[in-house]
Amino acid sequence: MTLENKIQSALIDAFAPDTLDVINESRLHAGHNREAAATGQxxxxxxxxxxxxxxxxxVNCHRAINEALKFAFDEGLHALAIEIIAPPQS
Structure with missing residues (x-):
């Protein structure tokens, strides 16, 4: 299982999201990060x-997400951009 898949599974388990996009941007950082070029994750x-x-x-949403993905940083995640999408207003 790739790190991308693990991140997606962890977020689904922790937050049961209505919307979830996990976007691998490692290729955009390969020039300044050798690990990004090597693992792509x-x-x-x-x-x-x-x-x-x-x-x-x-802030607390970001904290909760970072806590849920703590394992990923131990597995080589170097940078995480988080975009919280506001739920639709009724």
Whole structure:
């Protein structure tokens, strides 16, 4: 299982997201990061929306996501861009 797949699974398990995009941007950073060039699994962007984020500050959402993905940093994740998508207003 790739790191990308592990990240996606962990986010699904932790947040049951309505929307989730896990985007591997490692190729964009290969020029300044040898590990990115070697593994191709070091820089990711996630776009996520979850009912679990309702009423939670963006800072605390980011903290929760980083906590859920702590294992990924141990496995070589170098950079993570997080985009919280606001749930639709009714």
């Amino acid at each position: 070091t820089h990711f962007r996630i776009r996520i929306s979850s009912p679990k984020f309702t009423g939670v500050s963006r």
